[in-house]
Amino acid sequence: MEVYRITLKKWSKTLKASGFPGRWNSKGVFVIYTSSTRALTSLENLVHRSGEGLNKLFRTMEIKIPDDLKVKDIKQSQLSKNWYKYENYGECQKLGDKWIEESEYPVLKVPSAIIKMEHNYLLNPNHKQFQKIKINTIEDFQFDPRLKE
Numbered sequence: 001m002e003v004y005r006i007t008l009k010k011w012s013k014t015l016k017a018s019g020f021p022g023r024w025n026s027k028g029v030f031v032i033y034t035s036s037t038r039a040l041t042s043l044e045n046l047v048h049r050s051g052e053g054l055n056k057l058f059r060t061m062e063i064k065i066p067d068d069l070k071v072k073d074i075k076q077s078q079l080s081k082n083w084y085k086y087e088n089y090g091e092c093q094k095l096g097d098k099w100i101e102e103s104e105y106p107v108l109k110v111p112s113a114i115i116k117m118e119h120n121y122l123l124n125p126n127h128k129q130f131q132k133i134k135i136n137t138i139e140d141f142q143f144d145p146r147l148k149e
Contacts, residue, residue, distance in 0.1 A: 003034035003121045004041040005061040012059035012138050017125050024096030032123040040118050054143040062136040072105035084113035
């Protein structure tokens with residue numbers, strides 16, 4: 001399976017997690033966020049960056065997850081009605097933190113909060129099989145300036 005990540009150029013050569021909190025992880029819990037398509041990863045970046053931050057040097061990373069790696073799947077039906085709202089980050093963070101702590105699966109499939117029928121894939125950089133996940137290609141990426149004028 002191929003997944004995608006848009007990141008600043010300086011971070012695009014390695015699969016590295018920052019430990020910053022996100023929807024599916026608490027502060028200090030290291031997770032790499034990817035998406036099922038280039039378009040979804042672009043939208044995910046768009047909603048989390050200010051307009052001024054969109055004119056920097058970005059790269060799209062195409063990442064290969066081997067088919068034999070186990071993927072834990074969190075389905076929308078397992079979440080509360082308003083799981084996608086900012087005030088409910090805690091619900092999702094508990095699930096993501098538990099996935100990291102248990103370290104049974106190297107990949108976590110989660111619904112996108114932006115497009116409910118699409119998915120993001122979280123990578124556990126501390127999982128024993130993480131080294132099997134590889135960067136296929138790195139491409140230049142530029143946000144269209146009309147997106148956040």
